[in-house]
Amino acid sequence: MMMNSILRRVSWPSCVIAVALLLVASGQARQQDGVDLVIGGDVGRPPNFAVPDCLALTPDAATAEAARTIAEVLWADLEFEREFRMIPRDVYRTIPPARSIGDLSFDRWAELDADGVVSCTVRALSDSQLEITARLFSVRSFDNAFSVQYTGTNTNLRRYAHQLSDEIHRQQRGVAGVARTRIAFVSDRDGESVLGLVEDRPVKEVYFADYDGANIQRLTVTRILNLFPAWSPDGRSIGYTSYLSGFPDIVVSHLFEGRMTTPANGTMQVHNSLSAFSPDGLRVAFNSNRDNSSDIYVANVDGTNVQRLTFNPAIDTSPTWSPNGQQIAFTSDRAGQPQIYVMSVDGTGTRRLTYDTYSDRPTWSPAPFNEIAYSSKTGPGHDIKVLDLSTSEVRQVTFGLGSNESPSYSPNGRHIAFTSSRGSGRKQIYTVGRDGKNLRRLTSTGNNETPSWSR
Amino acid sequence: MQVRGTLSWTAAAACVVATLALQSCGRRPPPVAPETSPPPPPAAEERTPAPRPVPPPPAPPPVVPLELPPEDEFARRTLEELNRESPLEAVFFGLDSSELDDQGRTAADANADLLMRYPTWVVTIEGHCDERGTPEYNLGLGERRALAAQQYMVQLGVEASRVRTVSYGKEFPFEPGHDDAAWAANRRAHFVITSK
Numbered sequence: 001m002m003m004n005s006i007l008r009r010v011s012w013p014s015c016v017i018a019v020a021l022l023l024v025a026s027g028q029a030r031q032q033d034g035v036d037l038v039i040g041g042d043v044g045r046p047p048n049f050a051v052p053d054c055l056a057l058t059p060d061a062a063t064a065e066a067a068r069t070i071a072e073v074l075w076a077d078l079e080f081e082r083e084f085r086m087i088p089r090d091v092y093r094t095i096p097p098a099r100s101i102g103d104l105s106f107d108r109w110a111e112l113d114a115d116g117v118v119s120c121t122v123r124a125l126s127d128s129q130l131e132i133t134a135r136l137f138s139v140r141s142f143d144n145a146f147s148v149q150y151t152g153t154n155t156n157l158r159r160y161a162h163q164l165s166d167e168i169h170r171q172q173r174g175v176a177g178v179a180r181t182r183i184a185f186v187s188d189r190d191g192e193s194v195l196g197l198v199e200d201r202p203v204k205e206v207y208f209a210d211y212d213g214a215n216i217q218r219l220t221v222t223r224i225l226n227l228f229p230a231w232s233p234d235g236r237s238i239g240y241t242s243y244l245s246g247f248p249d250i251v252v253s254h255l256f257e258g259r260m261t262t263p264a265n266g267t268m269q270v271h272n273s274l275s276a277f278s279p280d281g282l283r284v285a286f287n288s289n290r291d292n293s294s295d296i297y298v299a300n301v302d303g304t305n306v307q308r309l310t311f312n313p314a315i316d317t318s319p320t321w322s323p324n325g326q327q328i329a330f331t332s333d334r335a336g337q338p339q340i341y342v343m344s345v346d347g348t349g350t351r352r353l354t355y356d357t358y359s360d361r362p363t364w365s366p367a368p369f370n371e372i373a374y375s376s377k378t379g380p381g382h383d384i385k386v387l388d389l390s391t392s393e394v395r396q397v398t399f400g401l402g403s404n405e406s407p408s409y410s411p412n413g414r415h416i417a418f419t420s421s422r423g424s425g426r427k428q429i430y431t432v433g434r435d436g437k438n439l440r441r442l443t444s445t446g447n448n449e450t451p452s453w454s455r
Numbered sequence: 456m457q458v459r460g461t462l463s464w465t466a467a468a469a470c471v472v473a474t475l476a477l478q479s480c481g482r483r484p485p486p487v488a489p490e491t492s493p494p495p496p497p498a499a500e501e502r503t504p505a506p507r508p509v510p511p512p513p514a515p516p517p518v519v520p521l522e523l524p525p526e527d528e529f530a531r532r533t534l535e536e537l538n539r540e541s542p543l544e545a546v547f548f549g550l551d552s553s554e555l556d557d558q559g560r561t562a563a564d565a566n567a568d569l570l571m572r573y574p575t576w577v578v579t580i581e582g583h584c585d586e587r588g589t590p591e592y593n594l595g596l597g598e599r600r601a602l603a604a605q606q607y608m609v610q611l612g613v614e615a616s617r618v619r620t621v622s623y624g625k626e627f628p629f630e631p632g633h634d635d636a637a638w639a640a641n642r643r644a645h646f647v648i649t650s651k
Contacts, residue, residue, distance in 0.1 A: 197534055197538045225627075227626070287595070289598060315592065315596065317592065318591040331591065338592045359592045360592045381587075382589060404587070405589050
């Protein structure tokens with residue numbers, strides 16, 4: 001078996017501004033020689049993987065902490081896509097960490113029925129610089145299936161695990177992992193009140209977190225109401241509905257340029273909301289009342305070339321783009337209650353898609369899936385449903401616990417983030433697999449809602 | 456929530472009394488509810504007496520004499536104070552509805568009267584929804600409610616430029632509960648005085 005050895009050095013920029021960590025690490029082109037060794041499980045089950053603590057090669061406490069954190073996060077990242085069955089880390093705490101493939105206790109891993117083991121090391125190069133190596137071993141063949149080396153700062157250790165997880169998913173399973181994606185949402189978590197003439201109204205500000213809910217960072221400091229954040233496809237901007245000027249308008253924060261734009265050009269009379277970037281990132285669809293009716297419009301991101309797409313006296317809102325940018329699905333109450341419709345991007349060929357009691361917030365899946373997730377009233381509250389556009393079949397992914405609203409797909413289409421009031425009654429962000437399994441709660445402080453998953 | 460106290464919809468029936476009380480009393484008008492009614496002023500004989508013998512009232516609120524006309528009273532208050540105990544009434548709506556019913560029209564009529572009497576006032580009508588709809592659609596529904604109230608006010612002769620609208624969807628409930636009463640209180644067009 002050809003051993004596949006990939007040694008890479010990824011230089012991590014030491015950024016002062018936290019948001020700059022959003023930048024996808026600019027790695028070099030992947031060197032790959034020979035055929036990948038793919039670790040399988042027994043027939044009919046995914047391979048069993050283990051991620052013991054990394055070996056700390058320098059004796060300080062920070063390195064020991066890094067060695068534990070990176071392994072812990074990697075374990076959770078590898079579990080998320082459900083391509084591997086992750087063996088709980090407690091089970092193998094007594095197995096000594098390996099310095100090299102010769103050190104690896106293959107017998108003991110075989111006892112645990114592990115198919116693959118990730119063995120990693122962490123070395124402090126200076127007070128702020130780390131070197132991390134990781135290898136994936138096949139327990140059956142004693143082979144090295146994957147190896148990688150990173151050097152960089154120690155400011156965001158989770159990021160190394162996320163990158164490693166995405167690389168292992170791609171190499172072993174051909175799956176585009178989402179461990180380095182982020183989820184934007186609005187929250188009242190900082191307990192501030194709106195500055196205004198009516199007292200005791202909680203602000204909602206825009207925040208974003210890693211896909212797993214860690215590293216929550218605040219984007220806006222407006223002391224006002226902000227709603228419905230939406231990532232641009234390149235992850236460099238977030239559009240949202242802000243009451244910054246006293247009325248709802250689309251504000252786009254360009255994260256790396258430190259500036260904001262208002263492409264929908266709102267005024268005291270012209271109110272705009274619910275922006276959605278086109279898949280090519282050049283245009284934005286939104287709701288506006290500018291022609292004295294609540295309709296869908298599309299404009300260039302710079303605010304030029306505004307086009308009206310719906311001409312109905314009903315409320316037409318909540319647009320979402322098809323992956324090829326040729327169609328827009330939206331919510332309309334033209335038939336009485338709000339339902340999901342779809343039209344061409346020029347506003348023609350409108351077709352009704354849902355016949356539920358009350359449907360809203362369509363969100364079109366990325367390819368290869370061809371489906372629309374939306375919220376549907378199923379009782380006192382709402383649940384997330386998915387409409388398969390090729391079969392017209394509808395499947396439900398949440399079932400009546402609290403109210404479940406505002407779905408948003410992960411960039412690989414395998415997961416859906418949404419708002420749920422299950423449990424305490426407070427609104428929190430959850431993710432769930434598109435099959436309705438693998439539910440995870442991302443937030444717990446205050447109310448957190450209307451997630452947008454970065455591409 | 457501060458605004459709730461004087462705008463509680465259950466007190467809507469007593470709105471005329473409330474308005475009178477606001478105009479004739481000081482910064483702290485006596486509560487409308489009669490249980491702990493202050494010593495009856497001569498002008499308030501029509502009030503129903505308290506059902507039980509009333510103990511000697513604790514320090515009655517300082518009664519500001521009537522020499523100040525209401526105009527001056529409103530003029531003296533800041534916008535924050537005016538909106539905290541607003542003389543403008545909310546218009547309430549049925550489920551998924553944006554039509555003013557009789558009660559809503561009565562409230563809007565009273566608001567229009569006030570705006571006629573204070574021609575410099577500018578108000579913003581906020582459209583609000585109960586929590587049962589989705590946040591996205593409710594933004595549109597709240598706008599529809601605010602516009603319905605605005606159009607009615609304009610029909611009554613108030614200049615459109617003095618009644619702006621904004622929708623807050625379900626984002627700012629007035630009643631925190633999760634029952635019919637709270638939902639009814641939260642389906643409203645809420646009038647905020649933005650300049651005077």
